[in-house]
Amino acid sequence: MKIKTLIVAAAAFAGLAITSIANAGDLELLQPGKLMVATEGTYAPFSMRAPDGKLDGLEIRVMREVAKRLNLEYTPVLIKWDSLLVGLQADQYDVISAAMDITEARQKQVTFSNGWLESGGRVVTGKDSKIASAADIKGKTVGALVASSWTKIAEDKGATVKGYKAESDAMQDLVNGNVDAVITDSIAAAYAIKSANMSLKMTDDYVSHVQKGFAFKMGKPNLVVAVNKALADINADGTYAKLTSDLVGFDPAPKDPIKTIK
Template identity: 65%
Template sequence: MKRSNFIGLAFTALVTLFTQVPASAAELELLHPGKLLVATEGTFPPFSMRAPNGALDGLEIRLMTEICKRLGLKYEPVLIKWDSLLIGLQADQYDMTSDSMDITPERQKKVTFADGWLESGGVILVPRGSAIKSVNDIKGKHVGALVSSTFAKIGEDNGAIVKGYKAESDALQDMANGNLDAVITDAIAAGYAIKQSKLPFEILPEYVSHVQKGFAIKKGKPELVKAINKTLAEIVADGTYAKLTTDLVGFNPAPKNPIRSVE
């Protein structure tokens, strides 16, 4: 082989090698080299929960695991209560959140969301046989919802007496104990809870909101946002997203037209 050809092949091999090396912390604006610290509750099935063996599982956990694998990063979940998620993000306690957070104009002013990763909506759960048949019937009723959530605001806007909870499971348990007339929550979470726990509840057919969920990132980290968006799009396009989510919720909840990031 000619020396020039050998040098050319060697150069090509080096280029290939370096393009496969994971991006550095500086390139992705990470807090720690080689690690992606991601906040989640760990108590909101089927988004984040504990598997029978005690390991974290759920829609967001599976997607984050795959994203980190493709980016060559170590995935480090950070368990945080819902009402502290954005506070911790702004304080640089983690790189981003994966929790089931609705993308809203108000939140977009505070953080940058990666492109919408899941489409769902708010629904009302009631005990079987309840007199509540629509959102118009919750006025004056005791309704549970995650504290500081869009669901709590929907309840308040419709005249309900809203009680905030730090964990979805606590609200459902309170309703099972007869302390609530209804719970407003995510449609996917509601369906999963009834199916898995055989709860004596029913979901009203009327959606009270239509939303997309987003991974929140502190403003000023455009490279991290780009990397997450690119990797997420690849996971959806090659069918991996459907494989990771369908067995949990029975269908592919990827948005057909994702809400795009706004810096």
């Protein structure tokens, strides 16, 4: 009886192993059991280094949880922004988690997951400022990144623009009272205000909207479906909000996510 039991157990174990390999194949992974994820590691609050040196950030936390839900080992691949799409097409990783906007042009190059984060441009002001909306920046001096869409938006709204090479410099100038407001990405601004405890606020309205998506090489429908399912579950059970809110002060999940184009 003991021998028979051992044989049955061995067969069951072998079956599980075969099933695991089959499932890995079903997900179109480059390496069975691993989710290889491209990220920059230098773009706070999306991808950055924690004080202990480990990778942290919005995309890191969410994608690590996605891998966990899929019973896969989260395996980050650090790569520069301008090489992300090239590496994806060359099968260097399974997915790009770096904060990539879902645009029509990019949708022709890659398959995006459902939108996992919503952002956009917002006006940042001092806490005591009388600027209550984007319309109020007319005639004001507004800081914005040089050659960015924020610069054009500010000019279109009648503001005098002071250009900066780094958005952090614009935010510091605002704190110092050298500009009346700054237009920048709402997520980046929220993180900067919260992490540095700046005496700043954002107006309620947005000057633009954008959603971020995880990017896959075309031809991996099973992996995309699995990631979308994990994302939906993470949002539904409150895990997403817990993972992200402490970094930016609110839940940045899209209320109406852009759906994957099939």
